[in-house]
Amino acid sequence: MIDPKLFRNNLNEVAANLARRGFALDKEKIENLEADRKSVQVKTEELQNQTKTLSKQIGELKAKGEDAQPVFDKVAELKKQREEAEHQLKEIQEQLTEIHLTTPNVIDESVPDGNDENDNVEIRKWGTPREFDFPVRDHIELGEMENGLDFSASAKLTGSRFVVMRNRMARLHRALIQFMLDVHGQEHGYQEVYVPYMVNRDSLLGTGQLPKFEEDLFAIKGSTQDNRPLYLIPTAEVPVTNLVRDEILEEKSLPLKFVAHTPCFRSEAGSYGKDVKGLIRQHQFEKVELVQIVEPENSMAALDELTGHAENILKLLGLPFRTVILCSGDITFGATKTYDLEVWLPGQQAYREISSCSNLGDFQARRMQARYRKDKKPTLVHTLNGSGLAVGRTLVALVENYQTAEGKIAIPEVLQPYLGGINEL
RNA sequence: GGUGAGAUGGCUGAGCGGUUGAAAGCGCACGCCUGGAAAGCGUGUAUACGUUAAUAGCGUAUCGAGGGUUCGAAUCCCUCUCUCACCGCCA
Numbered sequence: 001m002i003d004p005k006l007f008r009n010n011l012n013e014v015a016a017n018l019a020r021r022g023f024a025l026d027k028e029k030i031e032n033l034e035a036d037r038k039s040v041q042v043k044t045e046e047l048q049n050q051t052k053t054l055s056k057q058i059g060e061l062k063a064k065g066e067d068a069q070p071v072f073d074k075v076a077e078l079k080k081q082r083e084e085a086e087h088q089l090k091e092i093q094e095q096l097t098e099i100h101l102t103t104p105n106v107i108d109e110s111v112p113d114g115n116d117e118n119d120n121v122e123i124r125k126w127g128t129p130r131e132f133d134f135p136v137r138d139h140i141e142l143g144e145m146e147n148g149l150d151f152s153a154s155a156k157l158t159g160s161r162f163v164v165m166r167n168r169m170a171r172l173h174r175a176l177i178q179f180m181l182d183v184h185g186q187e188h189g190y191q192e193v194y195v196p197y198m199v200n201r202d203s204l205l206g207t208g209q210l211p212k213f214e215e216d217l218f219a220i221k222g223s224t225q226d227n228r229p230l231y232l233i234p235t236a237e238v239p240v241t242n243l244v245r246d247e248i249l250e251e252k253s254l255p256l257k258f259v260a261h262t263p264c265f266r267s268e269a270g271s272y273g274k275d276v277k278g279l280i281r282q283h284q285f286e287k288v289e290l291v292q293i294v295e296p297e298n299s300m301a302a303l304d305e306l307t308g309h310a311e312n313i314l315k316l317l318g319l320p321f322r323t324v325i326l327c328s329g330d331i332t333f334g335a336t337k338t339y340d341l342e343v344w345l346p347g348q349q350a351y352r353e354i355s356s357c358s359n360l361g362d363f364q365a366r367r368m369q370a371r372y373r374k375d376k377k378p379t380l381v382h383t384l385n386g387s388g389l390a391v392g393r394t395l396v397a398l399v400e401n402y403q404t405a406e407g408k409i410a411i412p413e414v415l416q417p418y419l420g421g422i423n424e425l
Numbered sequence: 426g427g428u429g430a431g432a433u434g435g436c437u438g439a440g441c442g443g444u445u446g447a448a449a450g451c452g453c454a455c456g457c458c459u460g461g462a463a464a465g466c467g468u469g470u471a472u473a474c475g476u477u478a479a480u481a482g483c484g485u486a487u488c489g490a491g492g493g494u495u496c497g498a499a500u501c502c503c504u505c506u507c508u509c510a511c512c513g514c515c516a
Contacts, residue, residue, distance in 0.1 A: 041475060045485045052485090055497040059443035068496085075496045228505095248435095248472090369473085376454095377480060378472075 001100045001366050008034055017106045020113055020328040030099060037092045044089045047082040051075060101205070102212050105363040107328055108300075108337040114327025120340065121327065126311065127320030129344045134405040138347025139396040140278045143169055145407045149279065160276075161268060161283040163392075168409065168425040173286070173395050175418035177261050180288040180313055184388055188309045190259035190290060195239035197262055198230040203242040206368035208334040208360075209234060215269045218283075232265035236289035237385040244293050245368035248378050255302060256293040259388065261286065279392045280352065286391035292384040295372070296362065299382035300337070303359040307339045310355045310388040316414045319397050320344040322351050336361040341389070343397040354393045357386030 006014050007030050015025040054075045061068040112121050143149025148169030154162040165173055184190045198220060204210040209217060219229040233239055240258050249256070264287050275281035290309060294302045307323065314321045326338040335358035342351035362380040365371070371378040402410040409425045416423060 045475070048485060051496075056444050058496060062443075072496060079496075
């Protein structure tokens, strides 16, 4: 969430910033609620103070064996008034909290204006798409060969947007995961973590998926005793970032850099016509995720670094890609700045998203109360995350870019150690 | 799944209805002492929110979470979560 103080002191600037996203902030409502909050809160606390003071007097009088009845009467008079004020305050605060939790983050000045993905700005490009001297197969065709991707099996087992992988596809997929974890863990300095694939509501509130995007999540009924469901994670960002929820970290422990491999589960509500075939958009997919917890002044540099780490995987695999900065209309809810990596897919003759790297600023940290001690004072950290990379899409890119005329897949050198040294599958 | 015991500040641990945001010890910070250090002595040491120019004062809330009883709750009642121990089952 945005600093609530900004709503009080800089409402117009916040509204103008959010308007760049196409988000209309209800300024009048906020102003009214804030004005009410202020007067009611002051009144409530004043009444609480009086009650507390009088109650203490009763204690003193009783200890001395004196008559406390007059004070009793006084406090009884206050009670109704106090409870009314408390109730009123609670309602106002609930409304404000609702606004705070559903308002997106403010965006960085360097984010370009725009309405949708068409207005994203390419900032660099790496590699050259390969020229093929034979008819190019897309990953679905390549998957059908050697029974690698079996969508009818997964449809039988579960439904659409799932996959069964076999043989070379399953092996390549697994090798990619190991490779990515090793590069980030051994070369980029991330601590490898293994985390739960189900999380509670507090975690999802912390990273911002809730309360606004419940329809994108899979909830597991009956998964806790008090009837609140757990949720399947839509990304490792949720469990990994929440590692620092409600923590006060030591300054010298920062930056924290985590890498985790997890499956991700997304309902893909509202994407009915999109990418219906193939591996691009699945309800369940694997991802290697990078998360950094940093001091505020370092977060923009950390974003560049983290993006570079994700890019490095593509470079090591020899997959052509471009890096775009998301425009104000395309950037996600909690991000203040985001770079997308788009990999070249010969089967589609297009660059497609394979990683999204974001600086969330203090947006998640404030929701999570994730802080560090800066000159003895608890200060909100900044959080970042990025895919390093989406494994399913990397598999698509790999097989399409490295296919041979015979429908074999050449194995990039860096991946060979993970496949017993072979150079073709 | 069963039975029992718990959950208090950075840690250990007291308190079980009244000036308790919370004893004591440890740790940590600063000061005194010292040639320097240790020991000793002294002082201080949670977080959020509000008010405010203020990380100064002052106020409110917080003793696993939520609800309740009460003039007043860390202390009593209810629900839930988690932890530990033993038994059962199990990858």
